[in-house]
Amino acid sequence: MSKTTKQFQTEVQQLLDLVIHSLYSNRDIFLRELISNASDAIDKIRFESHSDEALLEGNSDWKIKLIPDKTAGTLTIRDNGIGMNMAEVEENIGTIARSGTKAFMQALKDKASTNNPELIGQFGVGFYASFMVADKVTMETRKPGSPGAGCRWESIGDGTYTVEQLTKEERGTEITLHLKDEFKEYLDEWKIRSIVKKYSDYIQYPVVMDITRSEVPKGVDGKEIEGAGTIETTEEQTLNSMKAIWARPKSDVSEEEYQEFYKHISHDFENPFNTIHFSAEGTSEFKALLYLPAKKPFDLFMADRKKGLQLYVKRVFITDHCEELIPDYLRFVKGVVDSSDLPLNVSREILQEDVQIKRIQKNLVSKILSTLSDVREKKFDEYVSFWKEFGPVIKEGLHFDYANKEKLQELVLFESTKTEAGSFVSLKEYVERMPEAQQEIYYITGDNRAALETSPHLEVFRAKNYEVLFLTDPVDEWVVQALTEYKEKKLKAVDRGDLDLDSEEEKKEKEAKQEEAQKEYGDLLSLVKGSLEDRIKDVRLSKRLTESACCLVADEYGMNANMERILKAMNQPVPESKRVLELNPTHPIMHVMADLFKGNKDDGRLKDYAELLYDQALLTEGSPIKDPLRFTRLVSELMVKAVGK
Numbered sequence: 001m002s003k004t005t006k007q008f009q010t011e012v013q014q015l016l017d018l019v020i021h022s023l024y025s026n027r028d029i030f031l032r033e034l035i036s037n038a039s040d041a042i043d044k045i046r047f048e049s050h051s052d053e054a055l056l057e058g059n060s061d062w063k064i065k066l067i068p069d070k071t072a073g074t075l076t077i078r079d080n081g082i083g084m085n086m087a088e089v090e091e092n093i094g095t096i097a098r099s100g101t102k103a104f105m106q107a108l109k110d111k112a113s114t115n116n117p118e119l120i121g122q123f124g125v126g127f128y129a130s131f132m133v134a135d136k137v138t139m140e141t142r143k144p145g146s147p148g149a150g151c152r153w154e155s156i157g158d159g160t161y162t163v164e165q166l167t168k169e170e171r172g173t174e175i176t177l178h179l180k181d182e183f184k185e186y187l188d189e190w191k192i193r194s195i196v197k198k199y200s201d202y203i204q205y206p207v208v209m210d211i212t213r214s215e216v217p218k219g220v221d222g223k224e225i226e227g228a229g230t231i232e233t234t235e236e237q238t239l240n241s242m243k244a245i246w247a248r249p250k251s252d253v254s255e256e257e258y259q260e261f262y263k264h265i266s267h268d269f270e271n272p273f274n275t276i277h278f279s280a281e282g283t284s285e286f287k288a289l290l291y292l293p294a295k296k297p298f299d300l301f302m303a304d305r306k307k308g309l310q311l312y313v314k315r316v317f318i319t320d321h322c323e324e325l326i327p328d329y330l331r332f333v334k335g336v337v338d339s340s341d342l343p344l345n346v347s348r349e350i351l352q353e354d355v356q357i358k359r360i361q362k363n364l365v366s367k368i369l370s371t372l373s374d375v376r377e378k379k380f381d382e383y384v385s386f387w388k389e390f391g392p393v394i395k396e397g398l399h400f401d402y403a404n405k406e407k408l409q410e411l412v413l414f415e416s417t418k419t420e421a422g423s424f425v426s427l428k429e430y431v432e433r434m435p436e437a438q439q440e441i442y443y444i445t446g447d448n449r450a451a452l453e454t455s456p457h458l459e460v461f462r463a464k465n466y467e468v469l470f471l472t473d474p475v476d477e478w479v480v481q482a483l484t485e486y487k488e489k490k491l492k493a494v495d496r497g498d499l500d501l502d503s504e505e506e507k508k509e510k511e512a513k514q515e516e517a518q519k520e521y522g523d524l525l526s527l528v529k530g531s532l533e534d535r536i537k538d539v540r541l542s543k544r545l546t547e548s549a550c551c552l553v554a555d556e557y558g559m560n561a562n563m564e565r566i567l568k569a570m571n572q573p574v575p576e577s578k579r580v581l582e583l584n585p586t587h588p589i590m591h592v593m594a595d596l597f598k599g600n601k602d603d604g605r606l607k608d609y610a611e612l613l614y615d616q617a618l619l620t621e622g623s624p625i626k627d628p629l630r631f632t633r634l635v636s637e638l639m640v641k642a643v644g645k
């Protein structure tokens, strides 16, 4: 059959025009596309030869050879894969059979842009990417069978192509790019090496190239022989490492290999805390090799930190930091995902929208959480050391990942009034050891454990032997907004709202006392309220204090001292919110004040005392007082008066 000239399908020509007119900002990827096609072709012949070994034709030394020819200005990519016959060439290269092609092309036109990598990425240009760098592309290919059944295809990308029959000894495909003058750099050994290393390192077949070196021969003494000229040696070198470690069965990969690979991708010097290697099948097919680091990186909480996992599509590198694969609260996870479903040219924008990516993410999250749950159950001490590093980040998930709330609430650990510093309790354990009368889960938020331990808010809980969780990470204020309940037990802040800790009996008993106290102190409370009116919302007798004289309490949904501090530290506006001053009716100071009040309700000291009580309440919760000078002056005066001078 002689050479025939044919027309590309309209859509192919449209696609080619886009490609040729600087579609991509990154032209290097043409080589990635061709190497990937070659690798697929080898995959196919290997698969088919399982049932018919004759197809191999004795040619199963799998490799993809790159042949730069500086004299001819061509770069050839040769594989010994499945090859194509003429009908297949026409079908695969001359047309785009994918459904939705027309609509897609229309969408491209509507965008009326010649530089639209996002959209085109969705489609995948594959072989056509060659035309980004070449003004003529020749393909010679043959399927297993007779050498005479080969096909030669050629095009200059102008709307037509030619096909002719070809006798080709070796099975497989050879694609020759006649490089445009401005892209001759793709013939350079180092350029080729770097592209292969970057994008195709993990292709599982060797990507090879003949490397010629010239050197002056050396004598027995190891010195160059003068006047001997140079000798050229050529050797075929493999450019890629082929180590698609995630594509290998788990049982094949040693611990050391996993660790080495982790260090390679994470730049961490330490071994990982945990390695998760699995493949998913079904609606979403992918392989994942994930690592949980042992130590948190210094920039874990920095906004401009690079996040995400490496994404491969069929062992071809796509991107280093695919943020869409992993939610923010698991941003410390390192690793690789290799998808079988995504197109090779998947772009940034597509990644954000893609349902496959969302599916993969869901799957990864579930795997990570179940792994952590497993470690928590089986190796609690190890889990604690991990939690100390990454707990504050994982807790963000409670706020942002509602779908996984159930799992996450089992993973969180807290210090508490019943743990040593640096030891933790889970919510499950907390609930299990709650005294029978206790109805709710109590917590206190603040800056650090030491400060919280002395909080007057804890007094009544100590008295009742109720455990109180210390929530000392800034994120905890958000955590408790999302985690309001655990196993039907409400989480309750000890410094918010009214407390209801008493049994019916205790209540009755206390109510009587409370009434009495109210009668005794009612007017005094009004006076205190009057003198602190600009700073507090109300004054009341406390049910939570047993030792201290006073404390400040936020509304059930109001702003507490810790939240105010966090917002200030974040330079956020702090909304005006007044709190309630609670006074302990059993404290001697109350009796003293009541006596003063009875003697003369206009006694100037009463206002000073009110002021001092308020400042004390601020100081014990770690908040700054407004006028430290006045505070110290009042205290000094009192000290002097106390000894009657």
Ligand code: ADP
Residues within 6 Å of the ligand: 033, 037, 038, 041, 079, 081, 082, 083, 084, 092, 093, 124, 125, 126, 127, 128, 172, 173
């Ligand atoms: P894709 O690889 O995304 O399918 P391409 O345009 O790159 O799109 O290739 C189209 C088809 O041409 C491939 O699906 C494959 O069937 C065939 N093909 C491309 N390159 C080769 C090759 N080196 N060997 C065998 N077949 C190939």
